Structures are given as C-alpha cells and as structure tokens.
Amino acid sequence: MSPLLQGLVTILIGVGGCVGYFYGANLMLDRVIFPARGRDPGANISRANAVRPWLFMAPAMAALGLYLVYPVVGSFWRSLFNRDGGSFIGLGNYTDLAADPAFRTALFNNLLWVLVVPAASTFLGLIAAQLTDRIRWGNIAKSMIFMPMAISFVGASLIWKFVYANEADIGLINAIRAGLGFQDPIDVIQIPFWNNFFLMAILIWIQTGFAMVILSAALRGIPDETIEAAILDGANPFQIFFRVMVPQITGTIVVVWTTITILVLKVFDIVYTMTGGNFGTQILPSYMMSYMFKDDGRATAVAFVIMLIVLPVMVWNIVQARKEMR
C-alpha cells in the first residue's frame, strides 16, 4: 500500500474512530450506564453529567499524558543510565556534560541566542508594527515581513546560504564586499564567534513577522485618548511612541519575548543545516541531536537541561493563566 493511500485510510480510521468514540461513549453513558429512568432518574442524570467531561477529555488527556507528560519523567529516568541503558550511573551523564567543553560552548552559544534573538525580533517587530500601521500600504508590507513564518527553518537556512555564500557571484554579502573593493571573499559562517550572529539573523528574520503581528494588534488596542492627551501636551512622535504607547503594551511585549525565547531553545534546524554544529556554532538542541541514536543517556540529559532552562517560563505562564481565569 502506498504511504499516501495509507495516510488517507488513517484519516478515515482516525476521524471515524474519534467520531465513533465520542458519539458511542456519550450514548452508552446516557442509555446504558446511567439511564434517565429507574428508581431515581434525577440522580442518574447528574451522575452522567459528572462523568461526561472526562469522557470528552479522555482521548486528549491520554495523548497529552503519553506524549508530553510521560516523556518528562521518562527522559529524566533514562538520563540516569549509561549509553546502552544497561547500568545505572546516577548523575554521571550530567557530570560528563559539565566536563565537556563542547557542551559548555553549546550552553554559552544558546545563552547568546536567548539574549539576542528575542530582543532583536521583538524590537524590530515593534518598529515594523508601529510604522506599518501608519501607512496605506501597511498591510502589504506586513504580509511581506510576516511571510518567512510560512517557510521551514531548513528552507530559510538555504535562502540565507545564498546570502552568506563564500563566492562573490552567489553570496550577496561577498558581492557587496567585492563592490566595495575587497579582494578575497570571506566565509561569514566560519568567522569564530561572529558566525553565531549570522545564524541568529536567520531566526530573527523569521520571527520578526510574528512579533510584528501581535504587537500591531496590541498597539491598535491602545485607547486613543491617551495619545490625544499626549499630543495636546506637546509630545513629539518619538516621545508618544516610547513614553506613552510602549508602556501600555508591556504585557504583550513580555508574552512575545517569552514565546520567542522558548522557540530559541527548541530550534536545532538552522544550526544543523548551516554548519552542522561546526565552527563553534553548536547550541543545545543541535548538540543533543549529535548524540541522538548514539548515546541516549547523554541525549536525554541534554534534553533535561533544556527543560530546566524552560521551567521558569513554564511556571510563569501557568501563574499568568491562573491569574487571568480568576
């Protein structure tokens, strides 16, 4: 059976199965388990209604539990064992990591990414949002800046390989350098330390659109009175933007910032495609992939380190969500 056909069959089975489950289980609950008849129909109805939410949530909870909750525990447990999983070595993988200079490079680079990418994307997105909101063709401009969101990280990396290429007839950067009179082309991907920033530029290119869309909506939500009052008080456009508008959307800026931060900790595609982690560009997710399939103990230990870095954001998100629900 061709995979495509298999896919179609899976959709039919999957959708049919889901519909069948929800409809059938709901029917079972009302007709068979707690039917609204017998000695006390009222009690049966309320019992059925107490069970129903769990029935609706069961598939999602099972999938979430298996695919996201169990792995947190499973990964941690696996990280306590050696390469082939045969013997328990406690925190041995973690102490190995701490002693590995490649891991420290990856951690340091990741720190750079976390500092630079969210800041740059959010800042550029904020500027783009404010400027495009003020011109007639702003929506077209927004579309163009937002477009990289649709492109895969691999595709985006290839796009930028054309910009960074080490030949003046292919790479824009070297073409510009040649135009300015420099003789030899440079390979920006191999310049120690700074090559990290060239890789970050790719993710900034992708994420600025995301920041712009969300911040633009937030800027539009600012009450006009505050801006009018500032104009009457004689504020200039820059003062209005930085002193009146930005403070009113701090909450949204924080959300955008943290969302991009989380993303930065997950993306391995760009480094993998551009350098394969060479030339001192390794980051944690790509460092982990270099151990995947080779040393599961080491790989899960790296994954757990990433989890620990994400943890504060996770807690903060949950606290915020609970605050909003109240």
Added chain:
Amino acid sequence: MKSHAGAKSGLSWAVHLTVAALVVLWLVPTVGLLVSSFRDRDQISASGWWEAPLPVEQTYRVRTDPDAAVERHGRVVLSGNVFDSEDSAGSGTVTGFGVTGRAPAEFAPGATADLRGGGRLTVAADGRFSAEADAPFGRRGPTIYFEAETPPKVTLDNYRMVLGADGMDRAFINTLTVTVPATVIPILIAAFAAYALAWMEFPGRGLLIAAVVGLLVVPLQLALVPLLRLHQAVGIGQSFMGIWFAHTGFGLPLAVYLLRNYMAGLPRDIIESAKVDGATDFQVFTRIVLPLSFPALASFAIFQFLWTWNDLLVAKVFLPAASETKVMTVKIADDLLGSRGGDWGILAAAAFISMAVPLVVFFALQRYLVRGLLAGSVK
C-alpha cells in the same frame, strides 16, 4: 489611529522609506532563491542572481574536429562555429578568443592568432571560426578558448533534475502523507476536550487548563528518546504511523489551548438557552459550538499544517532514515546539502518546491493565521 502623533510630512516620508527598506531587506533573500532556481547552472556560478536579466560572460574551451578539415588552394582549412560544440552554450557573442588556457581572451573577435602547432586561427563575433595551416592538423584539431556573452537563460532544468533524479517528488508525497493526517486528527480530539474545559463544570477544571498551558512549552527534545523506545516496544517503530501519533500528541496543547480560549469567548446566552430547551451537551457541542468555532479550528489547522510540513526534528527521529520515507526537509538537510552542496540551482529548486505549498496556504489563509496567533498569545 492614523491621524495621531501629529503626522508631519517630513516624518511621513521617513516612515514610507523605512518601511520600504524593511520590506526590501525581508524579501531580497527569498527573491534571490526564487531567481536562482530558474537559472542555468553555469550561469549561476558565472554571475550573481541580481544580474540574472543581463547577458553572462563565460569562458569556454572547445575542441575542433580535424576530420572536418578541407583542402583549399593547397592549404588545410578547418571551419565551423564554436557555438555548435556541446561544450559551449548554443548561442551568444564572442568577446575574445585565445589559443591557450592561460589567456583565453587574448585576441579580439576577428583578429588572427598564431596556433602553437603552426597555422592561424580567427574567430568572428558570431562564433564562426576558421583555422588554416600548411600541413594537415594532427589527430586532434586545435583547441579554441574563447569568452562569450550568452543571453540570460531561464530554465526548468533544476526543477526537472531535483524532482527526477534527486527524488524530491517522492519526498513531496511523503511530506504530504505525514502532514494531512497529522493535521486532521488532533483537531477533533482537541475540540471535544476544549469544549469540556470551556463549558462544562467539574472539579479540577482550572488545574487541567493550567496543565495545558504548562505543556505548551515542554521542549520536544524530551519526548524523542522515550517515545521512540515506546514505539519500538509496541511494534510501531519508525514509521508513518509513529510520526502521525507523535505530531498529534505534540500538536494537542496548542489545539486545546486555542480552541478553549475561543470557545470560552462564545456568548453564554446561546449555549444556556439551548440547554434550557433541552439540548444535551453533545448536541450543544456538535450543533452550536463546533460550527461557531470554525475560525479557531481553521487557525489551528493552518498552524499544525505549517508546523508538520516544515518540521525536521520529528521526521528525523520518528521516520526511518531510508530514502523512500524521507520528507522534504530531511531530504534537503541530509541528502542534497551533502551530495549537491555546491550545486546552487538544484538547492534553490529543492528549497522552493518545499516552500511552495506553505506559501500558498499562508497567503490564501493569512487572516486565520493572524487570528490564531492573537488568540494564542494576547489573551
């Protein structure tokens, strides 16, 4: 909004210019890829894509065929056209020619050069050449070096090559196979859960919502090793079945979160009056909430589609590494970049094939995508 901040005309020009610069900066890399994918491979390495509409100057080397020589007035004459050779581009204008590889454009077209083996050679601008010598040429005819301007060539060869010999067609189908079930199945599962979390009263609801918010940020990396082992233990192994399950699981937190937020915002009156009229929860969900939630369902579907289509990590881990099951991202990152690392036209075509569908989806359904983003992060 437009009128605030005292629009001064000078500043407004600055705004237009800044936005234009930003848009150009954002578009140029992608345009470069698109243009390169349609260019001839020799032209790509001879001139930058920004010069694509201009003629390209390239150096060629053609070997003449001594058997075509004829005798005229006691001399051996070999004539023909340099562009007839398979080694040159087919047509163009000769800007210079030479008899050694070290100085391929030593002579201007129409000039006469002395051949090293005796005799003289002249090449005209339109490519016609004639070599004359007193004695017949040896077993090999004289080699002509020349520089020519060839007109820009637009070609689909890169696409043909990458879809045929490089197997991108198979990878495209594999990507489609992974994406469609992985987009459709989570929606239904998430919709029921989202309804329960939005409109049904039960103990622990708040905690569950908080848990979903927490799961939104769990790094995928954690799931890879334990789940692959689990899949292998239950016999799924690395397969399409496995990746569908994985994408379904990984997509669910966002699906539940987006849909719950949207459903919770539906007007309470509609749902309560339906319940007063005797509708069960199942009916309220299927007849009222589900149709009203269409925008949220659409935005999640787009997200999940883009994410699964563009994914590299999950495909690398949960699909077998064999070439018949590779999706496009893996194909590009693992195969093409290695075997065709310097073949820019092929790489550009491959990248563009993998980007085409998401770009169409993006431009056609941008509205829903934006709405989903806003629901997912501003609330």
